[in-house]
Amino acid sequence: MIRFEDVSVRYDGVPKPTVRGVDLTVEEGELMLLVGPSGVGKSTLLGAVNGLVPHFTGGTLHGRVTVAGRDTRSHKPRELADVVGSVGQDPLAHFVTDTVEDELAYAMESLGLAPEVMRRRVEETLDLLGLAELRDRPLATLSGGQQQRVAIGSVLTPHPRVLVLDEPTSALDPAAAEEVLAVLQRLVHDLGTTVLLAEHRLERVVQYADRVALLAAPGAELVTGPPAEVMAVSPVRPPVVALGALAGWDPLPLTVRDARRRAAGLRERLAGVPVPPPGGTAPAGVPGDLAAPRRERRRGLLRGLLGSGRHQHPEPAADEPYARVSGLAVRRGRVEALREVSLSVAAGETVALMGRNGAGKSTLLGSLVGMVEPFSGTVRVGGLSPHRTRPQELIGHVGLVPQDPRDLLSADTVAAECAAADADAAAEPGTCRALVARLLPGIDDATHPRDLSEGQRLTLALSIVLTARPPLILLDEPTRGLDYAAKARLVEVLRDLVAEGHAVVLATHDVELAAELAHRVVILAEGEPVADGPTADVVRSSPSFAPQVTKIMAPQPWLTVSQVERALVTPPDASGGPGRAPGRDSTDPGPEEER
Amino acid sequence: MAHGPLQQARRVRPALLAPLATRSNALHAGAWWLWALGLAAAASRTRNPLLLALLIGVAGYVVSARRTNSPWARSYGAFVKLGLVIIAIRLLFAILLGSPVPGTHVLFTLPEVPLPEWARGVRLGGRVTAEGMLFALYDALRLATLLICVGAANALASPARLLKSLPGALYEAGVAVVVAMTFAPNLVADVRRLRAARRLRGRPDRGLRGLFQVGLPVLEGALERSVALAAAMDARGYGRTADVPPAVRRTTAVLTVGGLIGVCLGTYGLLADQGGGFGVPVLALGLAAALAGLWLGGRRSVRSRYRPDRWGVRAWVVAGSGVAVAALLIRLGALAPAQLNPPTVPLTAPELPLWPAAAVLLGLVPAFVAPRPPEST
Structure with missing residues (x-):
């Protein structure tokens, strides 16, 4: 259905081709997943399918791309519109009209289909995607998942035989992503649509793929094969696969179900092994068991040995928390964006804010930096009221990296950006540049921030925020668009900051990130906190917020692959530190290694 | 058993009730505009404050009975406020610059600024008479009524749907306007977001300077969004052409x-x-x-149209009611001009003339005939 023959693409002004020598055939009715780190040319390949590359983007394409027998060389994107539907990451950038029904009809109108046919197909598509209730709604009022479903529907109505999706679930919360993936699944199974899909969040999609195509590095050869085989060699892999690889399961599991059925042995082997803190380092003075005094932890260890997963209540912190929100309400017109929110963040603590799109996470972060004025209740950061504090003074107390880090960047070189940051923060010249050098080695001074990758841009924005040395750092949806490597790098950077005593609050949909980093998770729903507690307790009790490892290892409280790895590598009691009681070695994994 | 009048009435009543609005029975946007322009034309023929108030009331009632909860429907309030501002400005000018209307009832006297010889005919300050003020008020009220009628059309008819009714060759122009209309709110949101982001860098987020400094990034963002939209439109078949000899x-x-x-x-x-x-x-x-x-x-152009608005009986009635109001007021104005333009000199209380008032009430017909929007969700 889609055939790439020795395809290379080189953009103007770039010395090396972005993709080189790609041969790929996607069969009819297949769901193929395209994986690889950022910047290997996944979007370029996807764009080549409907001819936007190179007709729209410029550049030179060597080789041949044919879709349903049509050569993209001789067919412009608009002439492929009836066979290829393509949807990007941001549905709002894709909408031409203003209501759901008109949007679904738009492509058909362009193709000049008869009014009766259009009417029938719009009705069918509304049902297929579960949008019937929303048919008259203005697009701007829909939730993220609904918008993405409308975007998919809008390219489905001309009955394309191929669907191309570039990171369709990246911006969505877990439940909305499920919604969209269920639709894709249905299209492939019921209508035989061919789907080519690129996605960073492999944990969400890999189980649906028939085959996976891997671009391991820029210019590397394309590897295709069944998901389990490709995942075995892939540098990017979801936690379920990583856990499978760690435990040596063959073939690798792709779903929680597969893994769970194999994990009985692993669970048995790890039963009673104390769970190391996910971050590896427990911050001092943090309430909750992660930073509990060693004596306390030993008691936890004992309890772990007895097979109980209970955690003790957080001890009251000795000193006042650095930031405290109490009884906060925020209004937008008549809408209560936040109600009765209370939260405290101590130095050296990481808190993850979770909840569906529009639950008020960003609003809460905004009120901590004074961008949002409280309607009632109080917000205190370092003893200040953020919305009454001058920005210049405030950045020394709290810094926010916004959802789109580009909002923070205004200069046209990294060096100029850093100089401006030093001036803003009244810091010694060179402070910001030194931070960039530390967090993001090997970046040239003259690089334009626009040319950085998503991960690099995020780190640059973080460096700018850190220039003023704020004890509290807020990040809004930091892993959007990041690949696993960039994410791992971010986790490392944030962990170091926390170890230095910074407090970190992240708003995120990424359950794996929260599991990896956060000491505490707060779940917001409709502007109200519905859960607040240690990460392990909160995520384990919620199916949509539980990371994959937790689902596989339940009822044991494991959160991340690295925890399991450390527990397997080191004897269980070594993590208990000195002062361990003798005779705890009964759970030594040695003999079980043979299994 | 013969059908009694009661049974008949039961069968007739549902037929008279306006149906709930759906896309199929949506009233043609042009009908709303004709109705509103009819009211505006009627307003332009009279200076009688009671008639004007009646016109405003009629327009307001129809809007409240038939507007949806879409974003453009909320613009009605803005038009009403604009009308009030116009009245205020007109009165202010009448106080400051005086009024050509001769009057004997002096309300108060402002100190008069002596003006040079060449500016004779212009007066600054001086006597403010009740007659002059009243005349200015009537005049401003008429202008405000015109505006409110336009606002009513704006609130009742979706501008996008009106553009969809344009002839095929002007379609591209319609698309440009629709895209611009969806872009404007995005642009405003961008400006807000970037101004807020300035705060994150420790720069003042208020004041004019802040606004100017976000100008470039906002334009960049708008440009990027346009390029993305153009790509999406191209990929969805925009601009496909038919082969013509x-x-x-x-x-x-x-x-x-x-x-x-x-x-x-x-x-x-x-x-x-x-x-x-x-x-x-x-x-x-x-x-x-x-x-x-x-x-x-x-x-x-190979384009076809998805569910265009149809011009049905109800559209005829709605448009007709507006046209009737205009025609009747023009006719009655010719017959009895004093009723429609009550004199302000000498001071008299305006009266509500019976027949013109009845004619204006015809404008209420759409509130009963046009399909009723469903309850807000």
Whole structure:
């Protein structure tokens, strides 16, 4: 259905081709997943399918791309519109009209289909995607998942035989992503649509793929094969696969179900092994068991040995928390964006804010930096009221990296950006540049921030925020668009900051990130906190917020692959530190290694 | 058993009730505009404050009964406020600059600013008379009523749907306007977000300077979004053209270009001192040729239309009620001008004339005939 023959693409002004020598055939009715780190040319390949590359983007394409027998060389994107539907990451950038029904009809109108046919197909598509209730709604009022479903529907109505999706679930919360993936699944199974899909969040999609195509590095050869085989060699892999690889399961599991059925042995082997803190380092003075005094932890260890997963209540912190929100309400017109929110963040603590799109996470972060004025209740950061504090003074107390880090960047070189940051923060010249050098080695001074990758841009924005040395750092949806490597790098950077005593609050949909980093998770729903507690307790009790490892290892409280790895590598009691009681070695994994 | 009048009434009543609005029975946007323009035309014929108030009331009632909860429907309030502002400004000017209306009831006297000889005829300050103020008030009320009628049309008819009813050759212009309309709110959101982001860097987020400094990033963002939208539109078949015979294509080009040249020449002829004779016919010929070119050009477009608004009986009734109000007031104005334009000198309380008031009430018909929007969700 889609055939790439020795395809290379080189953009103007770039010395090396972005993709080189790609041969790929996607069969009819297949769901193929395209994986690889950022910047290997996944979007370029996807764009080549409907001819936007190179007709729209410029550049030179060597080789041949044919879709349903049509050569993209001789067919412009608009002439492929009836066979290829393509949807990007941001549905709002894709909408031409203003209501759901008109949007679904738009492509058909362009193709000049008869009014009766259009009417029938719009009705069918509304049902297929579960949008019937929303048919008259203005697009701007829909939730993220609904918008993405409308975007998919809008390219489905001309009955394309191929669907191309570039990171369709990246911006969505877990439940909305499920919604969209269920639709894709249905299209492939019921209508035989061919789907080519690129996605960073492999944990969400890999189980649906028939085959996976891997671009391991820029210019590397394309590897295709069944998901389990490709995942075995892939540098990017979801936690379920990583856990499978760690435990040596063959073939690798792709779903929680597969893994769970194999994990009985692993669970048995790890039963009673104390769970190391996910971050590896427990911050001092943090309430909750992660930073509990060693004596306390030993008691936890004992309890772990007895097979109980209970955690003790957080001890009251000795000193006042650095930031405290109490009884906060925020209004937008008549809408209560936040109600009765209370939260405290101590130095050296990481808190993850979770909840569906529009639950008020960003609003809460905004009120901590004074961008949002409280309607009632109080917000205190370092003893200040953020919305009454001058920005210049405030950045020394709290810094926010916004959802789109580009909002923070205004200069046209990294060096100029850093100089401006030093001036803003009244810091010694060179402070910001030194931070960039530390967090993001090997970046040239003259690089334009626009040319950085998503991960690099995020780190640059973080460096700018850190220039003023704020004890509290807020990040809004930091892993959007990041690949696993960039994410791992971010986790490392944030962990170091926390170890230095910074407090970190992240708003995120990424359950794996929260599991990896956060000491505490707060779940917001409709502007109200519905859960607040240690990460392990909160995520384990919620199916949509539980990371994959937790689902596989339940009822044991494991959160991340690295925890399991450390527990397997080191004897269980070594993590208990000195002062361990003798005779705890009964759970030594040695003999079980043979299994 | 014969059908009693009660049974009959039961069967007739649901037929009289306006149906709930859906997309299929949606009233044509043009009908709302005709109705509102009819009311506005009626308002322009009278200076009677009671009649004007009645017109505002009629428009307001229909809006409240039939508007949806869509974003454009909320614009009605803005138009009403604008009307109030106009009244305030008009009164302020009447106080400051005086009024040409002679009056004897002096309300108060402002110190008069002496003006030089060449500015005679303009007065600054001085006596403020009740007659003058009243005249200004009536005059401003009429202008405000006109605005409120336009606001009512704006609130009741979706501008996007109105543009969809344009002829095929003007379709591209319609798309441009719709895209611009969805872009404006995005642009405002961008400005807000970037100004807020300035705060994150420790720069003041208020004041004019802050606004100017986000200008470039906002433009960049808008440009990026336009490029993304253009790519999406292209990928969805925007701009596909049908194959038309070369002869037709050539004729189209000749007609359009020739027509436009004709329009230019004709306009020149009309405006120039000499040769006024050839102006009108050349202009008309050019227009005709250009229109024919547009019509032929429409054949190149393969677009079809999804569920266009239909002009049905209800649309006729709604538009007709507006036109009737205008026609009746114009007629009655000719018969009894004093009723529609009550004198302010000498001071008298205005009266509500019976027949014109009844005519204005005809404008309420859409509140009962137009399909009723469903309860807000």
